[in-house]
Amino acid sequence: MKPNSHNAISTTSVKDHDLPAYTVRISDRAKYVSLSLSMETGLEVVIPCNYDHRKIPELIQQKREWIARNQRKLHEREAFLQSQDPHLLPDSLNLRSLQQQWQIEYIPTASKGIQIKENKSISKLMISGNVNDIHACKFFLKKWLMKLAEGHICSRLKQVSKRINLPYNSVTIRSQKTLWGSCSGKKNISLNYKLLFLEPHVVDYVLIHELCHTVYMNHSDQFWRLVSKFQPQYKEIDKSLNQAWKIVPAWLEP
Numbered sequence: 001m002k003p004n005s006h007n008a009i010s011t012t013s014v015k016d017h018d019l020p021a022y023t024v025r026i027s028d029r030a031k032y033v034s035l036s037l038s039m040e041t042g043l044e045v046v047i048p049c050n051y052d053h054r055k056i057p058e059l060i061q062q063k064r065e066w067i068a069r070n071q072r073k074l075h076e077r078e079a080f081l082q083s084q085d086p087h088l089l090p091d092s093l094n095l096r097s098l099q100q101q102w103q104i105e106y107i108p109t110a111s112k113g114i115q116i117k118e119n120k121s122i123s124k125l126m127i128s129g130n131v132n133d134i135h136a137c138k139f140f141l142k143k144w145l146m147k148l149a150e151g152h153i154c155s156r157l158k159q160v161s162k163r164i165n166l167p168y169n170s171v172t173i174r175s176q177k178t179l180w181g182s183c184s185g186k187k188n189i190s191l192n193y194k195l196l197f198l199e200p201h202v203v204d205y206v207l208i209h210e211l212c213h214t215v216y217m218n219h220s221d222q223f224w225r226l227v228s229k230f231q232p233q234y235k236e237i238d239k240s241l242n243q244a245w246k247i248v249p250a251w252l253e254p
């Protein structure tokens with residue numbers, strides 16, 4: 001949930017014998033140096049423009065424990081994804097945020113395309129057509145989920161924004177591997193459609209977190225004070241988000 005970093009002006013890859021490999025990104029918005037770790041970019045050091053590069057190796061050295069712990073988590077995630085068969089299609093969807101459990105039925109027909117029909121009253125999705133085309137089925141299921149998120153998550157954001165009186169400019173639903181949400185300096189919020197799989201109070205926390213970034217574009221003490229005003233249990237919930245990827249179904253990963 002790091003604030004978005006469209007204003008990054010350069011990235012450099014660094015290799016040092018004793019240190020884990022990392023990239024350095026100079027951000028004209030960053031006030032402090034920060035570290036992040038993700039499957040997409042690996043270890044990244046984000047530094048303000050005027051930061052002295054020579055201090056970075058020492059910083060990495062100091063943060064080694066944190067880096068090792070989080071690298072372990074990432075590897076766990078990868079192992080978990082590999083242990084699940086991503087080629088299998090799901091027969092149900094547990095959309096915790098909506099407290100809905102959808103059943104999925106696949107109906108093979110002579111048609112070359114794929115059709116999705118929903119029966120809301122019994123929470124059932126019927127996918128018909130060339131259902132042997134797993135790739136196509138996944139594509140349409142994901143599309144269905146994105147649309148659902150656009151309705152549900154966006155209207156929830158609107159409600160929460162009103163309740164805590166923190167307005168935003170726009171909201172976009174996206175598909176990201178490791179980010180639950182982000183907020184730009186222009187108060188444009190992006191949210192991951194996979195939030196549909198998380199508990200409602202966790203989703204609300206993500207929304208509160210991003211809305212508080214409309215006031216503070218960092219994770220300063222002031223920022224967390226503002227978050228705690230709207231969600232006093234933010235620490236536990238934020239921690240639980242690290243584990244939350246485990247309940248996002250593996251078939252959604254490319």
Ligand SMILES: [Zn+2]
Pocket residue numbers: 001002003209213218219
């Ligand atoms: Zn954040």
